[in-house]
Amino acid sequence: MASKADLRRRIRSVKSTQQITKAMKMVAAAKLRRAQQRIVEARPYAATLQGMLASLVSRLPAAHPLLEQRPERHVTLVAITGDKGLCGAFNANVLRETYLLLRRGWEQVDLILVGRKGADFFRARGVGVQAHHADAMRHPSAAAATAFARDLADRFADRRTDAVYFVYNQFRSVILQRVTVERWLPVDTSDLVGGGVAPRCLLEPSAPSLLHRLLPRHLQFGVLRIQLDSAAAEHAARMTAMDAASKNAVEMIDRLTLTYNRLRQASITKELIEIVSGAQALAER
Amino acid sequence: MSGARLHLRVVSPERLVLETDADRVALPGALGQLGILPGHAALITALRTGVLEIRSGGSVQRVAVFGGFAEVREDAVTVLADGAVLAEEIDRAAVLAELAAAEAALATTTPETLSAVRARLETAEARLAVIRS
Numbered sequence: 568m569a570s571k572a573d574l575r576r577r578i579r580s581v582k583s584t585q586q587i588t589k590a591m592k593m594v595a596a597a598k599l600r601r602a603q604q605r606i607v608e609a610r611p612y613a614a615t616l617q618g619m620l621a622s623l624v625s626r627l628p629a630a631h632p633l634l635e636q637r638p639e640r641h642v643t644l645v646a647i648t649g650d651k652g653l654c655g656a657f658n659a660n661v662l663r664e665t666y667l668l669l670r671r672g673w674e675q676v677d678l679i680l681v682g683r684k685g686a687d688f689f690r691a692r693g694v695g696v697q698a699h700h701a702d703a704m705r706h707p708s709a710a711a712a713t714a715f716a717r718d719l720a721d722r723f724a725d726r727r728t729d730a731v732y733f734v735y736n737q738f739r740s741v742i743l744q745r746v747t748v749e750r751w752l753p754v755d756t757s758d759l760v761g762g763g764v765a766p767r768c769l770l771e772p773s774a775p776s777l778l779h780r781l782l783p784r785h786l787q788f789g790v791l792r793i794q795l796d797s798a799a800a801e802h803a804a805r806m807t808a809m810d811a812a813s814k815n816a817v818e819m820i821d822r823l824t825l826t827y828n829r830l831r832q833a834s835i836t837k838e839l840i841e842i843v844s845g846a847q848a849l850a851e852r
Numbered sequence: 853m854s855g856a857r858l859h860l861r862v863v864s865p866e867r868l869v870l871e872t873d874a875d876r877v878a879l880p881g882a883l884g885q886l887g888i889l890p891g892h893a894a895l896i897t898a899l900r901t902g903v904l905e906i907r908s909g910g911s912v913q914r915v916a917v918f919g920g921f922a923e924v925r926e927d928a929v930t931v932l933a934d935g936a937v938l939a940e941e942i943d944r945a946a947v948l949a950e951l952a953a954a955e956a957a958l959a960t961t962t963p964e965t966l967s968a969v970r971a972r973l974e975t976a977e978a979r980l981a982v983i984r985s
Contacts, residue, residue: 608867768894
């Protein structure tokens with residue numbers, strides 16, 4: 568049985584943990600708001616880009632090296648994790664999915680890890696794949712996304728890889744983040760065809776040249792979108808996890824306080840009995 | 853009501869930069885300056901880095917656009933910029949410093965970095981052109 572002092576110490580420690588988890592929850596909530604804002608702000612661009620691409624692709628089907636479908640022998644996997652833990656299953660989900668994908672039997676897999684958690688995981692496991700770390704990609708930014716996308720697109724165009732997949736947490740809502748495996752290259756045009764752009768319109772300089780400029784933009788923006796999604800999902804996951812932790816701390820404090828009070832009451836009763844029986848013994852003498 | 857007006861939206865990957873109505877818009881097209889008036893034919897064009905000019909009533913608003921695309925459809929002009937800044941967001945001293953730095957970089961450039969340095973120079977020039985009026 569723990570002593571009163573032990574219990575007091577325990578309660579104090581849980582209380583300070585609770586303060587930390589509460590603060591982390593608040594910080595995550597603020598960051599989540601900003602991250603969500605950025606997703607919303609990127610939406611008009613996404614819609615316009617899709618529309619333009621759709622009208623171009625429907626005009627000249629599969630006329631670009633980045634649209635070329637090849638048998639997938641040599642693939643590149645990009646796994647996006649966070650730098651920090653304490654965010655529920657956020658990192659673990661991506662890593663498990665990536666791990667499963669590695670067993671899928673592709674001839675050769677290049678693994679690109681974004682975020683420290685992913686790097687730590689695969690360093691500890693030592694899987695026999697080539698792994699790169701993309702440190703510049705840790706924070707969502709258009710510049711980093713552009714450089715990253717350009718590098719990957721070059722690899723694909725040079726036939727050093729036949730497909731590029733992203734594994735990341737998609738932000739669905741504050742309480743729902745879903746691990747998603749998305750093929751980023753070759754560009755899937757089937758969901759683009761049938762866009763709502765007027766069929767008769769002038770194209771400057773020319774359709775192929777426009778497509779040549781638009782496709783890389785589409786890919787770069789895809790990377791940025793994934794980054795923003797993953798960032799929002801991380802904050803949401805952390806917020807949920809820290810909220811649960813704070814609630815658990817409250818429960819634990821309640822339980823410990825109850826035990827502490829019982830113990831205190833028991834010792835008071837014991838002391839009273841001692842005094843009373845002492846007094847009785849004196850009176851009987 | 854003298855007739856139709858243009859509805860202009862300037863979007864960059866990071867935000868909706870500007871949404872406004874205009875009488876006339878001048879775009880820095882890849883093949884040269886493009887003037888868009890209400891009733892223009894549907895058009896998709898690539899843009900180079902330059903200045904987007906918006907005329908509305910008697911006033912002119914300028915926006916620096918760093919490459920991208922523009923679409924004109926039924927009097928709606930959508931500029932899909934890789935980046936864009938409004939005149940009021942530009943700090944003259946910072947731009948001048950950036951321009952000087954870019955020019956210095958141009959002097960010591962190698963063939964590999966030439967296009968990057970040139971892009972930097974063009975962006976600085978576009979920004980400067982927006983606030984010089």
